[in-house]
Every structure is written in C-alpha cells, then in structure tokens.
Amino acid sequence: MSQSEKTIQIHDKNFKIYLTRVKILEYVKQLSEKINRDLKDKNPVFLIVLKGSVFFAADLLREFKYPCSIETIGAKSYGNSTVSSGQVTFYLSSLYLKDRHVIIIEDIVDTGLTLKSLINKLKEYEPASIEAVAFLSKPDQRKVEVPVKYIGLEIQPEFVVGYGLDYAEVGRNLGDIYTLIEE
C-alpha cells in the first residue's frame, strides 16, 4: 500500500491526515461484527444514503454474511460549504420497505438533521423497524436528537474529507480521511 500524503489541498482549503485506511477498516470490522450478530435472522434492507456513504457501505456490506437487500437514496444538505445548511432534500427511488427491517447507512452524522428528516420520511413506507449505522458521528454538533444504533467512531466538531466525504464535491475518492487545517 502506498504511503498516504500527510497534507492535501482541496479547492481553497488545506487538510491533514486524520484516519488511515488501515484504521478505517478496523472500525468497519468492529461494526460489521455487531451488525452480523444483530441482523442475521432479519433479512434487513440496507439503505445507502448517497453519495457519501457508498465507500463505507461497500466495505461494511461485503462483511455482512446473511441475506439482505440493498437500496439507495440521495440526500443533500451541505451544498458547497463546510457548514450544514439545515435544508435537506431527498431524491427518492422506488422503495419497497413495508414490514422490512431498515438499516440506514450514513457516512457521518453531524447536526442530525439529515438522519432525522430521513427517518420521518421512511416512516411513510411502514417498515417493521428503522435503525441507523454511521461511520462517523460528531455528537457535540447535534441540533436534534436522533438514534444511531451503530457508530464507527465519534469525532470532534471538525470538518473531514475522504472515504466518501467531500468538500464541494472533491475528495470523496480518497482512501484515507483528512481533517481541515484551521488557518
């Protein structure tokens, strides 16, 4: 594996290495063990929140050893900024969730507004249950209370990119996670 760059620039901002791919996979493994244990008999529907969660979801779901279905949903709240806009738009495909156990897969939970609105929206589909798994969580940033049953790692209120997370649409394809250098 090639060594990660220690600092990178995206648009007008500089970022430094925060979590390497090796560490990321350790957290994913811990999560997948819990999820395998809890969901083996549930035939769950994993709902991947686009676009940020695709890398995390691919790693996590490759480790899920039991029958399940996978759906996607588009959500957008940050626009081109590093601060959540609070306005969440969903791009719904046809979802068949009635009486299913739904597990939302999120890259990161920040204010909680996206997840909260999504859970409210999904209730209209009458699933048997709704839970969420997030790779990262910033608990100090919460504006609304929202249940996240599975969390990979809690972090400080800082802006991060990589492993699906972007700054104005750049940085998603980075294998490692980087944090903003405040200037």
Ligand code: IMP
């Ligand atoms: P929330 O609605 O404030 O919880 O924000 C959730 C969404 O905002 C996430 O799914 C991400 O797309 C985005 N987001 C939150 N924090 C960050 C970050 O540090 N970097 C990049 N995107 C973020």
